[in-house]
Amino acid sequence: MKFELMDAQKAHFPVKFMCQQLGVSRSGYYAWQGRPESARQVSDRALAKEVTQVHHDSRRTYGSPRVHAELRARGQRVSRKRVVRLMREQGLAARRRRRYVATTDSRHHQPVAPNVLARDFSPAQPNTTWATDITYVGTREGGLYLAVVLDLFSRKVVGWSMSETIDRHLVLAALDMALKGQQPPRGLVHHSDRGSQYASEDYQRALTARGIECSMSRKGNCWDNAVVESFFSTLKQELVYTTDFTTREQARLALFEYIEVFYNRQRRHSTLGYVSPVNFELAALPQKLAA
Numbered sequence: 161m162k163f164e165l166m167d168a169q170k171a172h173f174p175v176k177f178m179c180q181q182l183g184v185s186r187s188g189y190y191a192w193q194g195r196p197e198s199a200r201q202v203s204d205r206a207l208a209k210e211v212t213q214v215h216h217d218s219r220r221t222y223g224s225p226r227v228h229a230e231l232r233a234r235g236q237r238v239s240r241k242r243v244v245r246l247m248r249e250q251g252l253a254a255r256r257r258r259r260y261v262a263t264t265d266s267r268h269h270q271p272v273a274p275n276v277l278a279r280d281f282s283p284a285q286p287n288t289t290w291a292t293d294i295t296y297v298g299t300r301e302g303g304l305y306l307a308v309v310l311d312l313f314s315r316k317v318v319g320w321s322m323s324e325t326i327d328r329h330l331v332l333a334a335l336d337m338a339l340k341g342q343q344p345p346r347g348l349v350h351h352s353d354r355g356s357q358y359a360s361e362d363y364q365r366a367l368t369a370r371g372i373e374c375s376m377s378r379k380g381n382c383w384d385n386a387v388v389e390s391f392f393s394t395l396k397q398e399l400v401y402t403t404d405f406t407t408r409e410q411a412r413l414a415l416f417e418y419i420e421v422f423y424n425r426q427r428r429h430s431t432l433g434y435v436s437p438v439n440f441e442l443a444a445l446p447q448k449l450a451a
Contacts, residue, residue, distance in 0.1 A: 163192040168249070207238065208246045215252045219422070221398040223247075223254030229434030270359035276375035277351040281387050286313045286441055287344040291351045292334065292358070293388040294326060295395070297415065299405035306415060307334040310388055311342070313444070315429055316437035317391070317419050318342050322412055328360040335366060346371030353377045353385055395423075 166178045166189055179186050214230045215222055222230070228243045247253065283289040289312045297304045305326045309319035319338025323330040338344075350372045352358040358376070367374050377384035399418045405411040428434040435443070 163189055204246065208250060211243060211246050212250060219398060221254060225430065226428045226434060229428050270356060272354045272359055273374040273376040275378050275384055276349055276373060279384060281312050283313045286311055286444055287342050287348060288313065289349045290338065291385055291388045293353060293385055295392045297400055297411050299408050299411050301407045304408045304411050305330055307331045308388065309334050309338040310391060312387055314437045314441040315431060316424055316441055320419055322415065324408065328357045328362050331357045332363060332366060339370060348372050349375055351375040351385060354379060
């Protein structure tokens with residue numbers, strides 16, 4: 161173990177100094193260097209390459225739990241501790257989250273709905289409970305607003321819309337995409353904050369026309385819509401905060417690719433047992449049809 165430590169640190173400290181500090185001889189170290197690799201070392205080297213590839217494929221966003229889940233899905237019989245060690249040795253880690261601050265303009269005179277959802281974020285079936293919200297994405301050209309609709313069962317983004325302006329048309333477009341793509345049954349619970357866009361007459365009329373029950377967070381309580389807040393936090397950590405968008409069009413394309421290609425279909429979700437939202441939804445489909 162001492163020689164392995166020295167080998168890992170030889171770019172930073174002289175061999176002579178490390179030998180003195182660790183109480184070993186230079187001849188012993190150089191003799192150890194000339195030995196053939198053990199089977200474990202050969203295996204570690206090969207696995208380290210695969211760990212690095214998984215981390216790279218995740219856009220350098222995965223920590224050890226998701227890397228471990230991906231390796232297991234590929235048929236690798238490897239322990240979580242070994243993955244942690246190999247990632248640490250290569251300086252690989254998940255991106256750290258910044259604090260997310262929600263901003264909602266609830267200063268309006270439109271009627272607001274009660275909190276029907278009551279933080280029940282784990283429905284038993286797809287398309288029985290949706291949650292929605294808006295976030296801001298900055299570019300050098302100016303701001304861009306993104307509205308999303310999430311199915312709380314699968315955490316899949318079932319509807320989204322982007323615009324330079326934050327108004328009812330932005331959220332109506334996201335809702336329309338979700339309704340056309342999912343065709344939910346009547347009685348679906350739709351949760352949002354108390355923002356003027358969601359409380360608008362046009363938006364409420366669209367919900368009523370499809371037999372959708374409206375639910376709204378309590379005033380000033382972002383935890384009532386925690387799943388969408390968490391999605392926006394992930395989106396910003398993994399894409400927005402790491403990209404200097406020159407134009408709104410560049411941001412639009414990147415957001416589309418992140419949502420539809422990476423997040424919905426590839427990214428392993430911890431709440432879903434480390435499978436993607438689309439795969440989680442597909443796994444539930446036979447059960448739903450059987451019922």
